Amino acid sequence: MKWKKIGKILIIDDKVRDLSSKDLNQLLIKHDVYTIAKVKNISGKMRQPEIEILAGNRTETIHKENGCFFKLDISKVMWSKGNTTERMRIANLVGDGETIVDMFAGIGYFSIPIAIHANPKKIFSIELNPDSYYYLKENIILNKINNKLKNKNNDSNIIEPILGDSNKVAPKLSADRILMGYVKTTHNFLDSAIECINKGGIIHYHETVPEKLMNDRPIARIKNAACGRDIEILNNKIIKKYSPGVVHIVVDAKIY
Known part of the structure; x- marks a missing residue:
């Protein structure tokens, strides 16, 4: 049976069928969780989950990952465990x-680890979904990001959460x-990224x-958006x- 554990919640594969009450109780005890759920779908530009x-x-x-804490509600926001190494x-x-x-900050998937493990001057974390934005702010507080970093950088808001369209x-x-760090329609945001990036800056697209197209289409899209840069x-x-x-x-592209 495929499963993943998010904090104290066990997410099992949607294809798993007919688990008895006894089976579920055994899973609760075995994995030391208080909830077992399935994620049926994640839809729309808000990346909203449908759960059972x-x-x-x-x-x-x-949920704890790479020394970072992430508070989330699985009925309101998504969690991609498969991106752990990339973060x-x-x-x-x-x-x-x-x-x-961070153009698609979510609950701080990338912003929080950067703030904790690197030494940035500033992180602008943009998120469109109000629920994800709420948990982004919660996770900044939970990880004591701005408090622990303000003396090092002389800035009380190392991460600045922004509710809006990237x-x-x-x-x-x-x-x-x-x-x-978004998929499906990310190419629609490349023009805005190019406007934002400094000369010699790097875009992680x-x-x-x-x-069969991975070495061609993404790179062609970046070159097209670069408008001669x-x-x-x-x-x-x-x-x-x-x-x-x-x-x-993911394509790492340096823009001149």
């Missing part, structure tokens, strides 16, 4: 004093590094793409399989 509760009734939990990879790439724009917000900002592809890697024949990739 099989046991228990609490949907809010605190830490980005945190390790960030240089001292960088200004970061296409409207990002062009008003300037960044040394831009995170585009995510896309779901047929595997020189680009250097630093990395193009698969994060995970998305569906049969389709992969979730």
